[in-house]
Amino acid sequence: MRKYSKKQMVKALKEAGYRMTQQRLAVIDMIATRSDHPSARQIYLEIQKRETSISLATIYNTLNTLVHKKLIKELDFEYDENRYDTNVKPHINLICTRCGSISDFNLDLPMAKDEITVREEFIITDYRIEYHGICTQCSRKKE
Amino acid sequence: MRKYSKKQMVKALKEAGYRMTQQRLAVIDMIATRSDHPSARQIYLEIQKRETSISLATIYNTLNTLVHKKLIKELDFEYDENRYDTNVKPHINLICTRCGSISDFNLDLPMAKDEITVREEFIITDYRIEYHGICTQCSRKKE
DNA sequence: CTAAGTGCAAACACTTTGCACTTAA
DNA sequence: TTAAGTGCAAAGTGTTTGCACTTAG
Numbered sequence: 001m002r003k004y005s006k007k008q009m010v011k012a013l014k015e016a017g018y019r020m021t022q023q024r025l026a027v028i029d030m031i032a033t034r035s036d037h038p039s040a041r042q043i044y045l046e047i048q049k050r051e052t053s054i055s056l057a058t059i060y061n062t063l064n065t066l067v068h069k070k071l072i073k074e075l076d077f078e079y080d081e082n083r084y085d086t087n088v089k090p091h092i093n094l095i096c097t098r099c100g101s102i103s104d105f106n107l108d109l110p111m112a113k114d115e116i117t118v119r120e121e122f123i124i125t126d127y128r129i130e131y132h133g134i135c136t137q138c139s140r141k142k143e
Numbered sequence: 144m145r146k147y148s149k150k151q152m153v154k155a156l157k158e159a160g161y162r163m164t165q166q167r168l169a170v171i172d173m174i175a176t177r178s179d180h181p182s183a184r185q186i187y188l189e190i191q192k193r194e195t196s197i198s199l200a201t202i203y204n205t206l207n208t209l210v211h212k213k214l215i216k217e218l219d220f221e222y223d224e225n226r227y228d229t230n231v232k233p234h235i236n237l238i239c240t241r242c243g244s245i246s247d248f249n250l251d252l253p254m255a256k257d258e259i260t261v262r263e264e265f266i267i268t269d270y271r272i273e274y275h276g277i278c279t280q281c282s283r284k285k286e
Numbered sequence: 287c288t289a290a291g292t293g294c295a296a297a298c299a300c301t302t303t304g305c306a307c308t309t310a311a
Numbered sequence: 312t313t314a315a316g317t318g319c320a321a322a323g324t325g326t327t328t329g330c331a332c333t334t335a336g
Contacts, residue, residue, distance in 0.1 A: 002200045014312070017290095018251065018290090018291095019289095019290060019291070019334085019335050019336070020293060020335075020336095021290090021292080021334075022334095023292070023293095024291085039325095040325085040326085041325090047298080053293090054292085054293085055292070055293040055294070056293090056325095056326090057292075057293060057294075057295095057327075057328085058291080058292055058293065060326060060327070061291080061292085061327090062327095064294090064326095064327090074157075076219070076220070077219065080325095081324090081326090082325080082326085083323065086206040092266050094259065094261070094263060096265075097268065102274055105259055115336090116235070116237065116248055116274060119248075120246075120248060120273065120279065121236050121279040121282070122235060122239075122276055122278055123276045123277040123278065124274045124275070124276040125240065125275055125276040125277070125280055126274075126275040126276070127272070127273060127274045127275060128271070128272070128273045128275070129270070129271070129272050129273075130270060130271045130272075131259060131265065131269075131270045132267070132269040132270060132271070133265055133266045133267040133268040133269070134265070134266040134268070135265055136263065136265065139264070139266055139268070161315085161316095162309085162311070162314095162315060162316065163310075163311095164309075164310070164315090164316060164317080165309095166316080166317070166318095167316085183300090183301085184300090195317090196317090197317085197318085198317070198318040198319070199300095199318090200301090200302075200303085200317075200318060200319075200320095201316080201317055201318065203300095203301060203302070204302090204316080204317085207301095207302095212293050212296090223300095224299090224300065224301095225300080225301085249321095
């Protein structure tokens with residue numbers, strides 16, 4: 001689990017020369033605090049409830065900056081909005097196809113990396129592993 | 144490797160009550176013949192070169208039908224068009240971030256499925272595993 | 287003070303849809 | 312013959328961009 005705190009994200013952006021605006025702080029606060037994997041729109045709605053004025057465009061800008069600085073990860077889905085993950089270490093995402101919740105599953109995977117590198121001469125730079133299915137909450141409330 | 148032939152796809156659609164139009168045949172022919180993972184647009188351009196008249200909408204319709212019937216798989220990417228995979232058995236996709244090529248890597252994975260089911264009570268219905276990196280061709284021609 | 291950032295609305299890219307025309311069975 | 316399928320163009324979705332206004336440093 002490699003996850004940056006609010007402080008670390010702010011520090012990293014400042015060091016890279018980015019200004020600390022109310023909007024950026026609000027987005028960072030939101031993404032670093034929540035343990036679910038919110039979408040840009042969810043973050044937008046949440047920030048709007050508070051005092052800070054913000055637009056969706058700014059949220060996308062800020063999230064893209066964080067992704068670019070490798071402080072968070074972007075998860076894309078065809079059937080829905082992109083979601084953002086503070087866990088930047090490769091891990092398994094358990095995605096509920098009923099309620100859309102995403103949780104992390106951390107496990108050391110004997111992920112066949114070496115075998116791929118040798119057999120295919122493919123240079124792995126990143127990976128993405130998802131299990132789709134029904135989460136505990138949803139399977140319990142089916143009656 | 145579980146991969147349906149052109150014949151099997153045609154049979155499955157006919158049995159499900161679908162009509163066999165020139166357009167559907169052309170799409171099925173294209174997807175079942177090619178071993179790469181074409182996008183709707185690529186299939187469109189390819190079919191246009193031949194005698195069959197077709198539109199992009201029809202290609203999407205047909206591909207969606209095939210996906211729905213579980214005869215092919217859809218791979219979605221935020222940064223590009225969806226790609227379609229005839230290998231419907233769960234497997235690893237090796238995706239080249241330089242040229243966009245996608246190849247399959249078949250391997251029996253000790254994929255932690257059991258552990259997830261037990262530890263998280265998550266009912267797995269499908270999964271998606273991707274390794275992103277540089278393919279053989281691209282790494283050779285880098286000089 | 288001034289370059290960086292914000293925020294609206296318009297643009298974008300891919301995919302889906304409404305509907306008149308065509309066609310497989 | 313006729314319901315299913317096609318194909319255009321228009322709508323829809325999530326995301327990005329252009330540009331005048333605002334603001335952090």
